[in-house]
Amino acid sequence: MSRLLLVSNRLPVTVKADKDGVSVVRSAGGLATGLRGPHERSGGLWIGWPGDVSRLTPQQRASVEAQLAELRCVPLYLSASEVSRFYEGYSNRTLWPLCHYLIDRIPEQERDWDVYRKVNERFADLVARHYQPGDTIWVHDYQLMLVPAFLRARLPQARIGFFFHIPFPSSEIFRTLPHRADLVRGLLGADLIGFHTITYVRHFSSTLMRLLGLETVVDRVAYDGREVRLGAFPMGIDAQAFENLAKEPAVLEEVRTHREKSSELRLLLGVDRLDYTKGIPRRLLAVQRLLEREPTWRGRLRFVQVAVPSRTAVADYAAYRDKVDELVGRINGLYGSVHNVPVHYLYRSFNERQLTALYRAADVMFVTPIRDGMNLVAKEFCAARPDEDGVLVLSEFAGAADEMGDAVMVNPYDVEGMADALEAALEMPEEERRTRMRNLRARVKEYDVHWWVRSFLDELQATPTPPPRVEPAGAEEALAQLREAQCLLLLIDYDGTLVPFAPKPELASPDAELLDLLQRLASRRDTRVHIVSGRPRETLEAWFGGLPLGLHAEHGLWSRPAPGAPWTSQEGVTTDWKNLVRPVLEAFAARVPGAFVEEKSGSLAWHYRQVDPVFGARQARELRLHLGEVFAHGPLEVLPGDKVVEVRARGVNKGRVVALVTQDMSPGTRVVAIGDDRTDEDLFAALPEGSLAIHAGGKDTRARYRVKGPPEVRRLLSSLLVG
Numbered sequence: 001m002s003r004l005l006l007v008s009n010r011l012p013v014t015v016k017a018d019k020d021g022v023s024v025v026r027s028a029g030g031l032a033t034g035l036r037g038p039h040e041r042s043g044g045l046w047i048g049w050p051g052d053v054s055r056l057t058p059q060q061r062a063s064v065e066a067q068l069a070e071l072r073c074v075p076l077y078l079s080a081s082e083v084s085r086f087y088e089g090y091s092n093r094t095l096w097p098l099c100h101y102l103i104d105r106i107p108e109q110e111r112d113w114d115v116y117r118k119v120n121e122r123f124a125d126l127v128a129r130h131y132q133p134g135d136t137i138w139v140h141d142y143q144l145m146l147v148p149a150f151l152r153a154r155l156p157q158a159r160i161g162f163f164f165h166i167p168f169p170s171s172e173i174f175r176t177l178p179h180r181a182d183l184v185r186g187l188l189g190a191d192l193i194g195f196h197t198i199t200y201v202r203h204f205s206s207t208l209m210r211l212l213g214l215e216t217v218v219d220r221v222a223y224d225g226r227e228v229r230l231g232a233f234p235m236g237i238d239a240q241a242f243e244n245l246a247k248e249p250a251v252l253e254e255v256r257t258h259r260e261k262s263s264e265l266r267l268l269l270g271v272d273r274l275d276y277t278k279g280i281p282r283r284l285l286a287v288q289r290l291l292e293r294e295p296t297w298r299g300r301l302r303f304v305q306v307a308v309p310s311r312t313a314v315a316d317y318a319a320y321r322d323k324v325d326e327l328v329g330r331i332n333g334l335y336g337s338v339h340n341v342p343v344h345y346l347y348r349s350f351n352e353r354q355l356t357a358l359y360r361a362a363d364v365m366f367v368t369p370i371r372d373g374m375n376l377v378a379k380e381f382c383a384a385r386p387d388e389d390g391v392l393v394l395s396e397f398a399g400a401a402d403e404m405g406d407a408v409m410v411n412p413y414d415v416e417g418m419a420d421a422l423e424a425a426l427e428m429p430e431e432e433r434r435t436r437m438r439n440l441r442a443r444v445k446e447y448d449v450h451w452w453v454r455s456f457l458d459e460l461q462a463t464p465t466p467p468p469r470v471e472p473a474g475a476e477e478a479l480a481q482l483r484e485a486q487c488l489l490l491l492i493d494y495d496g497t498l499v500p501f502a503p504k505p506e507l508a509s510p511d512a513e514l515l516d517l518l519q520r521l522a523s524r525r526d527t528r529v530h531i532v533s534g535r536p537r538e539t540l541e542a543w544f545g546g547l548p549l550g551l552h553a554e555h556g557l558w559s560r561p562a563p564g565a566p567w568t569s570q571e572g573v574t575t576d577w578k579n580l581v582r583p584v585l586e587a588f589a590a591r592v593p594g595a596f597v598e599e600k601s602g603s604l605a606w607h608y609r610q611v612d613p614v615f616g617a618r619q620a621r622e623l624r625l626h627l628g629e630v631f632a633h634g635p636l637e638v639l640p641g642d643k644v645v646e647v648r649a650r651g652v653n654k655g656r657v658v659a660l661v662t663q664d665m666s667p668g669t670r671v672v673a674i675g676d677d678r679t680d681e682d683l684f685a686a687l688p689e690g691s692l693a694i695h696a697g698g699k700d701t702r703a704r705y706r707v708k709g710p711p712e713v714r715r716l717l718s719s720l721l722v723g
């Protein structure tokens with residue numbers, strides 16, 4: 001097992017100072033429990049914030065450090081201003097509400113981004129300082145979204161995983177953030193990015209498509225010369241520990257006390273951090289509604305709501321507390337009696353043992369967040385019910401709902417519906433309760449936190465470490481080799497290689513600087529230049545006809561190898577299939593706003609560069625499937641390109657040009673091909689031994705050299721002309 005470096009905003013410990021000194025105690029939370037084994041066994045480190053230690057004396061600080069070291073924890077201290085701007089600020093005032101679809105809670109003017117960025121960089125620096133070759137790094141959660149990219153820049157060969165614990169929202173929500181692209185690029189520094197549900201994975205991949213034009217193929221995204229994997233890994237709990245607690249005599253004694261204290265009453269339970277995502281007000285209103293419309297339940301229900309103080313320095317949390325306080329007061333005022341009140345509201349935190357006793361005593365567990373990444377409480381409740389009783393009422397907007405189909409599902413925005421569900425839960429026959437609980441427990445026990453850690457780390461270990469990169473220095477190296485060659489034969493793609501993409505193909509015409517560059521290049525001693533493009537020959541003729549270049553159109557179907565020579569086409573290529581394919585492409589263009597069909601002499605192309613990127617990519621996949629089905633085994637080839645699906649006769653590809661132009665080549669000539677697209681890979685594959693292939697861009701390629709894009713291609717070619 002390789003050494004694990006765990007990175008999370010909070011360390012899995014709590015620092016407690018009292019009159020007897022200062023102590024560091026392990027936290028009980030899911031992440032802490034699940035990762036404890038692998039952390040200890042791998043001999044690795046856990047890097048994070050130990051909480052506010054500003055009031056400690058220097059001696060106490062030293063004692064904390066020693067105790068942390070003992071637990072293999074490395075502290076990253078946050079200053080008061082960092083706590084307020086990185087943690088309370090950007091993380092909890094912006095990212096938190098955004099990911100929970102509450103964009104109205106985000107400050108109108110964001111001022112904390114720079115601190116968020118700096119703290120993420122500090123985390124990366126600290127991790128890099130402790131990294132040893134062979135280590136596996138696992139970064140957690142929304143507070144640290146930029147850490148993977150900062151780490152990738154420092155440690156290009158490291159294996160980096162990232163887990164996002166909260167919902168990844170629809171791209172329509174995510175793209176409202178001013179720094180949306182930076183955050184997404186930050187995550188893409190990882191090799192594997194995990195989420196709780198496939199819905200979050202789907203939202204993340206449409207965000208990639210919309211913001212960066214990156215397509216996810218099954219579970220992989222090609223980015224910056226690497227492959228990034230995405231996956232759903234629903235987090236579990238330490239189910240065995242909760243089950244064991246639930247069977248302990250002392251806990252059972254506490255359960256009995258809870259029940260005796262409410263012997264004539266049915267017990268409803270809610271357990272949450274006091275967070276505005278948890279849906280507590282509408283949950284209270286649902287209880288109120290039930291009591292209002294069904295007087296028979298009055299005096300027969302006790303709703304225990306545990307609310308753990310959380311992020312109290314953030315104003316929205318304080319306001320939320322007021323709202324909950326007020327509602328509790330109102331309901332108790334309305335439906336309480338001299339002897340009893342319906343809502344028992346406990347604003348404090350409980351330990352696992354106390355929680356387990358409550359879970360086990362409850363008739364109905366009421367979990368109704370308006371959004372929640374997962375919600376572990378729902379799972380803990382089931383694990384704590386070896387008696388196979390108790391009903392879970394669960395919000396369909398919690399990640400846990402995807403796995404817990406045997407819960408009574410509710411829409412947490414629908415108060416009346418929740419009152420109905422509550423009543424159904426209270427009246428559910430015993431047999432149904434048992435069947436549901438048995439199924440829930442089987443799932444919670446099998447897919448526990450240990451399964452979660454194992455499956456994520458196994459997947460991360462299975463990702464190949466990134467290949468050694470040919471960095472821009474590779475381009476310098478390529479230049480040195482080009483300079484050394486006696487004679488040069490350059491085969492250069494046009495779109496995406498010499499010019500950037502334009503919204504319409506006809507707008508990407510060559511500028512004066514490019515024409516001059518090509519003219520001078522072709523006039524260089526012992527240098528021949530060919531343009532190898534997918535464009536029609538009329539276009540190439542119009543743009544470059546006057547230059548001393550070889551021209552190759554429609555991926556090599558047509559060639560004019562030298563100025564003044566006639567255009568000739570590849571032999572044996574038919575075009576009668578076009579009448580069958582054209583109507584299909586036109587039908588797809590008509591139903592996809594922004595798409596259009598381009599006709600070339602040897603091919604038909606369906607372009608979608610102006611289409612909504614997610615819809616466009618989906619339609620392109622549909623089109624390819626459709627064409628594949630209808631024209632299977634025919635003389636056709638369907639080629640996916642960059643925002644284009646091209647249909648042409650089989651056997652036509654850019655590779656064909658190589659044989660044509662190298663037949664009369666003088667000895668000692670170095671062939672150099674430059675391209676950005678899939679179609680250029682055919683060209684690279686056909687090159688004779690000793691040639692140079694240069695990929696322009698960040699895609700997967702067989703080329704040995706890589707430059708960033710058109711500006712760098714031009715720079716490379718210009719450098720050939722000097723010295």
Ligand SMILES: O=P(O)(O)OC[C@H]1O[C@H](O[C@H]2O[C@H](CO)[C@@H](O)[C@H](O)[C@H]2O)[C@H](O)[C@@H](O)[C@@H]1O
Pocket residue numbers: 010030141142165166235310311372373374375376
């Ligand atoms: O560290 P705090 O600001 O005090 O907040 C506590 C944690 O809250 C969030 O929990 C989330 O993770 C759970 C486990 O994956 C998941 O079940 C839940 O739905 C999430 O809300 C937060 O993501 C953590 O980073 C915080 O430490």
Ligand SMILES: O=c1ccn([C@@H]2O[C@H](COP(=O)(O)OP(=O)(O)O)[C@@H](O)[C@H]2O)c(=O)[nH]1
Pocket residue numbers: 028029030271272273306308348349350351352355374375376377378380
């Ligand atoms: O008084 C309490 C209430 C809750 N919890 C724990 O806090 C976690 C809450 O996790 P969840 O995923 O439900 O929500 P989050 O607070 O992470 O958004 C669960 O493990 C609970 O056992 C606790 O230790 N004491």
Ligand SMILES: [Mg+2]
Pocket residue numbers: 493494495496497675676677
């Ligand atoms: Mg191209």
